[in-house]
Amino acid sequence: MDSSHDSHSNPASPSAAGTGASASGSSSSVSSPSRYESQKRRDWNTFGQYLRNRRPPLSLAQCGGAHVLEFLRYLDQFGKTKVHTQGCPFFGHPNPPAPCPCPLRQAWGSLDALVGRLRAAYEENGGRPESNPFGDRSVRLYLREVREHQARARGVSYEKKKRKKPQSQPDQLSPPPGSS
Numbered sequence: 001m002d003s004s005h006d007s008h009s010n011p012a013s014p015s016a017a018g019t020g021a022s023a024s025g026s027s028s029s030v031s032s033p034s035r036y037e038s039q040k041r042r043d044w045n046t047f048g049q050y051l052r053n054r055r056p057p058l059s060l061a062q063c064g065g066a067h068v069l070e071f072l073r074y075l076d077q078f079g080k081t082k083v084h085t086q087g088c089p090f091f092g093h094p095n096p097p098a099p100c101p102c103p104l105r106q107a108w109g110s111l112d113a114l115v116g117r118l119r120a121a122y123e124e125n126g127g128r129p130e131s132n133p134f135g136d137r138s139v140r141l142y143l144r145e146v147r148e149h150q151a152r153a154r155g156v157s158y159e160k161k162k163r164k165k166p167q168s169q170p171d172q173l174s175p176p177p178g179s180s
Helices: 007-016 035-053 065-078 108-124 137-154 158-162
Strands: none
Touching: 035 065, 035 108, 065 108, 065 137, 108 137
């Protein structure tokens, strides 16, 4: 009954069948993998394809933090987030009033989630945690730099998320203000 909700992710399953998909440990289960597991498998396959298509091709054992950064920069060409350059008149404006020629990039949140999935997939596919290129210091620094740059370019401060009202009550216990 539940598999009908995940039927849109089934076309990716046959291509990933020979890549260690049974490593999840629940091979006796007939339910389809979770959305996270499916995305992790697709990301892992994409990274593997990227390594194979490099000139010269690179094995996973040879892969380091620099190669992960190269992959993340490669993905920018498929991004959908407008990131204003320093010279753009809309730099620092969250809602620019007109279009500009600034490049589209991968959003920081997407890159951060991707690295997290690939870090988990690396270890699930036999990699040692201490040699995980996705956990490399250079990758963490790059992600921090991307987050800070995108925040400045859009005029959004990530500090705003940290502030919370001192006395927050669950919505279910009290009606919203002004509703009576």
